[in-house]
Amino acid sequence: MAMHFDITDFRLFINIAETSSLTRGAERSFLSVPATSNRIKNLEDNLGMRLLERSPQGVTLTNAGKTYLQHARIVLAQLEMLTGELQQYAIGLKGQFRLQANTTAITEYLPPVVGDYLKTHPDVHIDMRERLSDDIIRSVRDGSADLGIVSGSVVTDGLQSVPLVSSRLMVIAPIGHPLLEKSEVFFKEALQYEFVSLLEGSAIHVFLSRAAAALHKPFTIRVQVASSDAIFRMVEAGAGIAVVPQAVYNRLKGQQNIGSCGLLDPWAVRTFQLCAQDFEGLSAFARDFANSLIAYYRNPLPPALPA
CATH class of the missing domain: 3.40.190.10 (Periplasmic binding protein-like II)
Incomplete structure (x- = not known):
């Protein structure tokens, strides 16, 4: 049986898979829900197999659907590469x-x-x-x-x-903080204090939360801010300590009331x-x-x- 593939179907299926929803996938693809359902039905009929399992909670991919998704992404990526290669010829x-x-x-x-x-x-x-x-x-x-x-x-x-x-993670704290009595500490020593952190969902926040969980210790956050500059200001004001990359410390260490010590944990480098x-x-x-x-x-x- 001959299988026919369509670029619009590829994009629609990727949007459905990424949102786990026919409705949100349709919105992303600028299609109505009935038109989306019809395209998916025709696609499955053409292929002779189910790609999606539907439930009140949304949709999940079958094994065939996972394979289709993987190759749909590859095909669209190849098309983007083709566009890029042709860019030099088009104004x-x-x-x-x-x-x-x-x-x-x-x-x-x-x-x-x-x-x-x-x-x-x-x-x-x-x-x-x-x-x-x-x-x-x-x-x-x-x-x-x-x-x-x-x-x-x-x-x-x-x-x-x-x-x-390469970069090293460091602890920063107000001058006079007990942690600064050492030049290097383990993360578990720092966890006994309250932290200033980037917002939940930021990569470094999730990373440190997981590191604390692995040590079976709470990661106690007193203040959450949206930028590294704000972290330094809050630490300088005494709101807590923080863990920052050395590159960030080198850029922002002009504050006079902040000191640092290195982290000894292997994952800190x-x-x-x-x-x-x-x-x-x-x-x-x-x-x-x-x-x-x-x-x-x-x-x-x-x-x-x-x-």
């Missing part, structure tokens, strides 16, 4: 690539490279999302991200990866890696960005002195 055609990175990479390591890249690629849009490293790896593997920047001991098997830079399914298989503009990022951190500024 006004815009390109796009999808980049996922954790909090530190987005705030500290990407800005100088992104700024220079966009000056030389004004018609390229970077779809940049903040994610945890494990989630980034899954996105790159399944094709929903072209490039990912991950850190720590996350397993990158099956992907190509290039190390960029993190190497950032750039990952892709295949660097040579990227679109031209995504490959240019990857090359720019790698070149920038192969010739970095002199390293900061250790804490």
